Amino acid sequence: MTIRVVHYINQFYAGLGGEEAANHLPESREGVVGPGMQLKALFGDRAEIVGTVICGDGYYGEHMEEARAECLKLIGAFKPDLLVAGPGFNAGRYGVACGDVCAEAGKALGIPTVTALYPENPGVELYAKKTVVVQAADSARGMKAALEGMARVGLKLAAGEPMGPARLEGTISRGIRKNFFSTTNGAERAVAMLLDKIAGKPFRTEYEMPVFNRIPPAAPIKDMKKATIALVSSGGIVPKGNPDHIRVSSAETYGRYDISNLDDLTPETYESVHGGYDRVWASEDPDVVLPVDVMRELEREGVFAKLYDHIYTTTGTGTAVAHAERFGREIGAQLKEAGVDGVILTST
């Protein structure tokens, strides 16, 4: 069965004019228009461009909801298996329109979509996660390569074939890491990379160093004797039975538990579920990881005014930094709201 394709283009590539025609209302035509001709040749008999939907860039940008709804109706009427939009190169409004129509058509019609944009086109940042964006040159000089890329990727998507890494597919990364099987093992790749590095030859690192957010520390506590202190831990200490099912590793949640009536964590009431360390002693005496007992003593001695009534806890092993950041933001906000002055973070 031939794949049915709809091609989305703007007024300029439809030959209707430049800025003066930018408010052209959405319309559809049977078959190919403008660059669709080359795209048709690239598809050959594997796919057929059944229709072209055209909309002025100005109209799409200024009346996004109406333009989107109208375009989706026109696209849907062709009953396509695949939507191809652009290429939009570095044209800002066109790029946004291509990205938006692809993202929405993908969602509403459940079909694969592909466009082609220059990496700096604003449409990339807005829509790269919602559609597939082939990397294009900044201007129509790169038309041939962009159309070839869209045709190749489009056919692959329509056939439901798995996509390879962005650098090999010629697409712009969505910022997602995925496992693939390489042709050689990691050790051989490492030795080859090292020899290139020593020889001053170009080499491709397989993971660019992430940049960590630096968080400025809070001001010191002026008077500890009046301070409320909270305990927060990534050491996996939870009420016995792990009532909130916090994962033993790669946690995506944390727990908040009332300790206002507790002087001490005992093996009958608390345990460690952490999957990254030997839990023998932490389960015999959970205070070694989450020191409620010592904090109560210090509280009685008046070293600080009050131990906060709740503890926050999760397991910090294999935990994605994105989740850890979210935990920190949420817990920090709640503690601040509760008037907590300082926090002791315990880890393992």
Added chain:
Amino acid sequence: MRLELHEVHVSDIQWGPKTEVRDHVLYVSREEAAASVSGDDRFASVRLDLARPGESVRIIPVKDVVEPRVKLKGGRGYFPGFFAPPETAGDGVTLVLKGAAVVTCGPIVAFQEGFIDMSGTGADYTPFSGTRNLVLTVEPATDLGKHAYEEALRLAGLKLGLYLAEACRDARVDEVRVFDKGSIVEESAKYPDLPRILYVCMAITQGLLHDTYLYSADLKTVLPTLIHPNEVLDGALVSGNCVSACDKNTTYHHVNNPVVEALYKRHGKDLNFLGVVPAVEDVRLAGKERASSMNAALARNLGAHGVVVTEEGYGNPDTDLCLNAKKCEQLGIRTVVISDEAAGTDGASQGLADATPEMSAFVSSGNVNEMIEVPAMKTVLGHPEAIAHLSGGAAESLRPDGSMFVELQAVIGSTCELGFSRVGCEWI
């Protein structure tokens, strides 16, 4: 130092009246093999099973994997300090039952171990779906502490591997692999123009069931030291780790260290392989600083132009990895690291717990958090419910039909940071 690995190719494993290799089939006397490890009163029971490539078998929870080996010349027994005199490994002749493995399994150390599927999706990610496995499952004696159990099971695995090889010492050898390299002075005189490369092999050395042994010495108490690559390939390093399955180096990985093999392959052609530093991963920052400084100093004093650093584990060892790369690079020694990533189940998170700009040449061994779906297996050896407590698993991982939806990190050796497999992460 000259090591000959006399490899007997094993293409099947079967029970038999006596333990021997005939026509590439490893026959195992179940009674005799069990007797070789059942003398330990720390075990309530010992059970042996077979698992072959392609079979519908799951082994869970797995502690260690051992390649059956025995010294034929230049020593006796195997694993110096454990089942051989604590003398230098790496010279002489070693018999290897290539294609066979001993897999140890049991219920106590049930929270930081992994699983091996012999077929299905999970099998693609572990090297041990491709070996013919003798699976040792032991139930502990009542009230046996975890640490005693770990030691007992570790030793039993090594012993069983040695038993198999010892029983087959007269088997016909299919392939001889020779690893021959002189002293650093000799090799440097032979290859004055080739870049000198040192290999820093980080190992988890953190106590509390996170240990590695060098000639049976607990590595966390050992300062960085230089060993000949042959020593690694001949049983100097033994795993005592109960840690996330995906990136712990089993004893099998150590004797088949792919970085050592890759450097050896190009020694005298593209590079001059100086040697291996088994490096500690301390739990304390001061310990990390000391170890990385000493590793870099060793590299400098040996005149290294480049260093390969491999990590074991993730999380706080990422800091050791960064410090090793940073300190070498600051001395002008080019560095490449091999590490996995914890990029989240959606792959959208940054993947390291620490980073440094000097780590500019990074080989990825995969995202440990990526989810995989593995089908139910007809036979489960060990304790299937353990998945709830394994790193990468959760209470809901094991479905009623026996299939599982788990993170890759629950699979033994799936993201091994020695670069053992072909898995790696890419941007999509």
